[in-house]
Amino acid sequence: MAHGATLEKMKAAASIIVAVIGIVIFYLKQASLPSTAPTPPGYPLPPDSIEWTSPPYPFTEWLIDTLKAPVINFGLSLPVISSFVNHRLQDRASTSGSNRPYNLSCKSDYTSWESLNDRSYFGRHLPPKEIPDLPPVDEVVKKLFPRKDGIQTMCPRSTLLFPTFAQHLIDSFINTKINAETGEFEWDKTDSKHEIGIGPLYGDEVEQTNQLREKSEAPGRRGRLKTQVLEGGEEWAPFLYNEDGTKKKEFSAIHDPDGMKTILGLVYSSDPTTKSSIEQSIFAFGGRRANLNPNIVAWNTLLLREHNRLAGEIEKSEPGWDDERVFQTARNVLIVMYCKVCVVCISVCLHLIMHNIC
Numbered sequence: 001m002a003h004g005a006t007l008e009k010m011k012a013a014a015s016i017i018v019a020v021i022g023i024v025i026f027y028l029k030q031a032s033l034p035s036t037a038p039t040p041p042g043y044p045l046p047p048d049s050i051e052w053t054s055p056p057y058p059f060t061e062w063l064i065d066t067l068k069a070p071v072i073n074f075g076l077s078l079p080v081i082s083s084f085v086n087h088r089l090q091d092r093a094s095t096s097g098s099n100r101p102y103n104l105s106c107k108s109d110y111t112s113w114e115s116l117n118d119r120s121y122f123g124r125h126l127p128p129k130e131i132p133d134l135p136p137v138d139e140v141v142k143k144l145f146p147r148k149d150g151i152q153t154m155c156p157r158s159t160l161l162f163p164t165f166a167q168h169l170i171d172s173f174i175n176t177k178i179n180a181e182t183g184e185f186e187w188d189k190t191d192s193k194h195e196i197g198i199g200p201l202y203g204d205e206v207e208q209t210n211q212l213r214e215k216s217e218a219p220g221r222r223g224r225l226k227t228q229v230l231e232g233g234e235e236w237a238p239f240l241y242n243e244d245g246t247k248k249k250e251f252s253a254i255h256d257p258d259g260m261k262t263i264l265g266l267v268y269s270s271d272p273t274t275k276s277s278i279e280q281s282i283f284a285f286g287g288r289r290a291n292l293n294p295n296i297v298a299w300n301t302l303l304l305r306e307h308n309r310l311a312g313e314i315e316k317s318e319p320g321w322d323d324e325r326v327f328q329t330a331r332n333v334l335i336v337m338y339c340k341v342c343v344v345c346i347s348v349c350l351h352l353i354m355h356n357i358c
């Protein structure tokens, strides 16, 4: 009896010691986190903005984060319990998303065989419904993007690269169809290829891709995309337009950048010199929005150079391959690298959202 009581006391003492050590580790970890992430020198904060400060890290969240994986792994190591845990995990994973195809699409207000199959229509999560009395846009924006005291919070943990990559990824597969004759959006339709094929660089159609390729069998040039060398000896995409503003014949299948003609016409109609110099700086990329801003051009250029670098490496290791095979292999490798960046980017995104960081 006395022996049992001593054992119980020892167990209680051990639990208290483990709990104290846990709390000490938590506080040490929290103390080691910087309370603010200082803006790097040389980058002053814009006016009316404040520096981001780490939100407090709740103890319960830390406890769950720390214990989740060991507890699951322990469960998976036990003979009988492991299959139960395994089933529960698999069930959760397989039922966490909706089945595809979605039963509703913009094809019709009801489900039909065509609405399930025709991927040129956008899918719907909710049935169509007239919504009267929508709140004013300003109010919605304020609710979605609240700013404490109207001041923006600068986040030194993220950079312009983040929205640039997001924009580039989205441009690969979210494409509302534009009516070729009227130039207007067809809001219920999409001409997306529904794949991550790096369309903004290579184009969505084979004809576009072919026009962007060098298509040379010369050793040292196989599988390459067309480029030009600009001042400073750097490799860039070729320009899309001739000096007189007409599109180069070799790029006849490449889209004019979205909205470019309208915007240039509106803003620079009385300034033909500036209009022409802007047109001259448009690059021949596959996507309609690939020239939208300097950062998206930089990102496309990085991918273009990486494609040509990969083609060089592949050609060196497989000297018997022709241009076609080197090109297709380099593209596939680049797509896999791109997907890897996507996964990292999405993980970072989830982390930032979960910890309310940005």
Ligand code: HEM
Pocket (backbone or CB within 6 Å): 163, 164, 166, 167, 170, 174, 175, 176, 177, 258, 259, 289, 292, 293
């Ligand atoms: C300076 C930055 C940006 C500029 C100038 C820009 C410009 C445009 C333009 C001109 C369009 C075509 C639609 C239209 O003509 O009305 C568009 C569409 C779109 N943009 Fe951006 N954008 C920028 C950044 C971004 C970013 C960061 C994202 C996402 C993270 C994004 C996501 C989208 C989406 C989803 C569409 C609609 C695509 C479609 O349905 O076809 N954009 N943008």
